[in-house]
Amino acid sequence: MTENDLLEPQSEANRRGRLLTPPPSFIWALGSVLAAVLVYVLHDLVLILLLAATLAYLINPIIKLAESALIKREVAVGMTYVGIALSFFALTYFLFPLLRGELDALSSNAPSFNDRFDEAIDAVQNEIVARYPGANRWFATREVRYEKLNVFLDQQIMNIPALSSRLASMVLAGVLIPLFAYFFLRDSRKMIQFVLDHLAAKHIETSVAVWCEINRIVGGYLHGLAIDSVLVGALAGLGLWILGVNYPLLLGVLTALLNVVPYLGPILGALATTIVAIIQFKSLAPLVKVLAFYFALKLVNFVVIQPKIVGGEQNLHPVLFIASVIAGGHIMGVIGMVIAVPIVTILQESVRLLLERRRYFAQRAASSPAAGIQIQPYVC
Amino acid sequence: MAKWRWPKQIIDDKQVQRLRFLGSVPLFAGLSQKQLGKLLVKLFEKEYSVGETVFLQGDPGKALFIVLSGKILIMRSRNAAEEQVAALDRGSYFGELALIDDQPRSASARAGEPSVLLILYKSDFDDLIEGHRAIAIKVMANLLKALAGYVRVAQSRGGLRNVALTDD
Numbered sequence: 001m002t003e004n005d006l007l008e009p010q011s012e013a014n015r016r017g018r019l020l021t022p023p024p025s026f027i028w029a030l031g032s033v034l035a036a037v038l039v040y041v042l043h044d045l046v047l048i049l050l051l052a053a054t055l056a057y058l059i060n061p062i063i064k065l066a067e068s069a070l071i072k073r074e075v076a077v078g079m080t081y082v083g084i085a086l087s088f089f090a091l092t093y094f095l096f097p098l099l100r101g102e103l104d105a106l107s108s109n110a111p112s113f114n115d116r117f118d119e120a121i122d123a124v125q126n127e128i129v130a131r132y133p134g135a136n137r138w139f140a141t142r143e144v145r146y147e148k149l150n151v152f153l154d155q156q157i158m159n160i161p162a163l164s165s166r167l168a169s170m171v172l173a174g175v176l177i178p179l180f181a182y183f184f185l186r187d188s189r190k191m192i193q194f195v196l197d198h199l200a201a202k203h204i205e206t207s208v209a210v211w212c213e214i215n216r217i218v219g220g221y222l223h224g225l226a227i228d229s230v231l232v233g234a235l236a237g238l239g240l241w242i243l244g245v246n247y248p249l250l251l252g253v254l255t256a257l258l259n260v261v262p263y264l265g266p267i268l269g270a271l272a273t274t275i276v277a278i279i280q281f282k283s284l285a286p287l288v289k290v291l292a293f294y295f296a297l298k299l300v301n302f303v304v305i306q307p308k309i310v311g312g313e314q315n316l317h318p319v320l321f322i323a324s325v326i327a328g329g330h331i332m333g334v335i336g337m338v339i340a341v342p343i344v345t346i347l348q349e350s351v352r353l354l355l356e357r358r359r360y361f362a363q364r365a366a367s368s369p370a371a372g373i374q375i376q377p378y379v380c
Numbered sequence: 381m382a383k384w385r386w387p388k389q390i391i392d393d394k395q396v397q398r399l400r401f402l403g404s405v406p407l408f409a410g411l412s413q414k415q416l417g418k419l420l421v422k423l424f425e426k427e428y429s430v431g432e433t434v435f436l437q438g439d440p441g442k443a444l445f446i447v448l449s450g451k452i453l454i455m456r457s458r459n460a461a462e463e464q465v466a467a468l469d470r471g472s473y474f475g476e477l478a479l480i481d482d483q484p485r486s487a488s489a490r491a492g493e494p495s496v497l498l499i500l501y502k503s504d505f506d507d508l509i510e511g512h513r514a515i516a517i518k519v520m521a522n523l524l525k526a527l528a529g530y531v532r533v534a535q536s537r538g539g540l541r542n543v544a545l546t547d548d
Contacts, residue, residue, distance in 0.1 A: 068417035070399065072392040196424060201432045204499070208424055209442045212501040360440050 047332055048173050050339050052180030056188070057222045059084070063185055077185045081178075098249055116279050118142060123282035210353050217349055218342045224306075229259040232301050239293050240273065246280050259301075261337050262325045266301075270294040316345060395420060398498075405446055406526070407473050410518045418508060418515070424499040428452075434489035434497065441478030441485050443501050447471065450495025456487040467492060476523060479505050 039046050059080060066076035125139045140148070192211070199207055233256020241248035251273050258265035258272075270291065277290040316324070321341060328340025402408050402416050411419070425448070428434060434445060437457055445452075447468050454466040454474060465487060468474055474489055479502055509516035 064421045067392075067395070067421045068414075069386065070391050070395050070417060071386060072390055075390040193425065196426050201426070201428055201434065202436075204426055205435060205439070205442050208499055208501050209503075212504050216503060216507065357440065 043332075044169065047335060048176050049180060050343075051173070051335065052177045052184055054222060054339060054342075055177060055181040056184035057219055058226055059181065059185060060188075060219070061223070073189060074186050077182060080185075081182060095249075099253070117275070118145075120278045120280075120282045121145075124278060124284055124287065127284045206353065206357050210350050213349050213353060214346050217345055221342055221345065225260055228301065228305055229256045231305055232256060232259045232297065235297055235300075236269070236273075236294075239297065240290070243286070243289055243293060245273065245277055245290060247276060251276065261334055262341065263322070264329075264334075264337065266294070266298050270298075316341065316348065320344065320348075398423075401448065401471070402446075404471050405473060406471075407444075407446075407476065407519060407522050409522055411515060415512065415515050415518075418512065419500075422500060422504040422508060424501075426497050426499060428491035428495045428497065430491055430493055432491045434491065435475070435485050437485055437488045439485045441475060441483065441502075443475060443499050444473060444479050444505065445475045445489070446473045446498040446500070448496040448498050451492035452495055452497070453490050453492040454487050455490060462488075476526065478502055479523070 062080050063073065063076045066079070067073055071079075122142070129136045129139070196204065196207070233252045236255040237248045237252020240251055245251065251269075254272055255266075255269035258269040261268070273290055273294065274287065277287050281287060324340040324344040325337050328336035328338075328343075330336070332339070398420055399413065399416050402420060403411070403413075408416060408419065423446075428450070434452065435441070437455075447470055449470055452468045452472070452474065453464055454468065455462045456465050466474075475485070477483065477486070479500075509519065
């Protein structure tokens with residue numbers, strides 16, 4: 001009996017064992033599919049958790065600052081929540097009378113809103129047709145507009161039961177999001193420590209690298225987006241006030257809130273302002289000024305503010321950026337559009353770092369050991 | 381005017397001890413309490429049991445390690461044999477070259493006894509020194525002192541002379 005004959009049965013057993021054990025890629029794929037199914041089934045809860053995590057990310061720099069001053073984390077989180085609540089009440093106290101004035105004016109005009117809107121659209125249409133008679137064929141008559149409006153309102157009325165149940169979920173989410181964010185903030189160090197304690201030592205450095213990179217990119221993106229929205233809202237409010245548009249404060253706040261939705265948000269903000277401007281001015285020239293202002297604001301935001309503040313931290317290819325926004329919107333609506341970019345960034349960055357590590361080891365295994373000159377006694 | 385201090389009840393004693401410990405690490409010598417506090421929140425902690433590998437020679441280096449407790453053995457492979465080049469205990473640090481370049485680890489690190497290490501990721505360190513010039517200057521000066529020490533040791537062994545000759 002040769003040595004090969006003795007080894008043969010063992011090799012056969014090993015081969016069978018290898019056939020029975022699924023490859024790691026299969027386990028990863030299975031795990032990913034299961035996670036996707038779980039996310040789909042627990043759709044609402046996942047959304048609330050993601051929003052809570054986003055809120056926690058936004059507050060976290062304050063907690064870190066307090067921690068660096070050696071304050072206990074739970075005390076820092078509690079103090080920050082109290083501070084935010086007090087600031088919110090103070091802001092409401094000082095800002096709300098101004099906003100309420102604008103809201104009252106808006107609601108008192110509401111009954112005549114349709115008539116005024118129709119009058120304004122007719123006035124603008126007539127002005128355009130007077131200058132460019134050929135443009136007449138592009139404009140619908142009042143009757144056609146009413147018909148379209150009725151169809152739209154019918155659709156909305158059919159959605160009312162769904163909307164009311166949605167409203168209840170939104171109220172619940174309004175309570176749960178800050179609550180979950182509180183626990184995320186208070187216990188995040190313990191959670192990270194738990195993961196580190198259970199990770200194999202050989203994976204620690206890469207895991208810490210992945211976590212830190214995600215933290216850096218997502219934190220930078222979310223903080224940048226928040227600051228960017230405040231700046232854009234303030235500029236919009238100021239610009240509209242200078243242009244003499246009604247409700248500049250309200251429209252500024254609306255522009256700031258909508259700015260967090262990529263692509264769609266600025267368009268919706270401009271649309272709301274355009275409606276107000278049409279009703280107010282009933283003329284083309286001021287309307288063009290308002291649209292030009294919003295276009296200039298978007299341009300300044302895109303060229304100057306965003307690169308400086310958001311800083312292109314997400315590193316997403318434009319196509320992937322748009323695709324993730326569309327997919328996020330399809331899966332989770334407007335909120336999905338907002339959180340799609342950081343989620344895809346997390347996935348991209350994790351895969352990049354893991355592949356980088358894998359490629360590194362593959363290259364090292366393929367090449368012969370480099371004959372580098374080691375001069376350090378133990379530096380590593 | 382008296383310096384403002386937070387009430388004792390809200391101060392984290394564990395973090396205070398860590399801060400004192402960090403102040404005793406040669407790499408962070410000369411940093412103020414405030415600067416050390418900024419560094420403190422960027423550290424991760426990991427326990428290693430005896431014989432567990434921290435990293436291997438040739439691994440990509442992405443972090444600095446500080447020995448909080450226990451003993452870490454630094455080993456280097458030469459001609460298929462492994463030799464111990466250093467044993468590091470509380471307050472020592474290793475992997476510092478990862479903060480400077482992206483070169484592979486030039487030695488392996490293994491726990492010689494149950495140990496706890498603090499980990500500082502390179503990008504976190506970069507962010508810290510980019511925003512705080514004073515921290516950058518002090519840490520880099522300390523790092524240079526350490527590197528100068530290594531070069532002297534290498535010179536005394538004749539290693540550096542050989543490098544100069546082979547480079548020419």
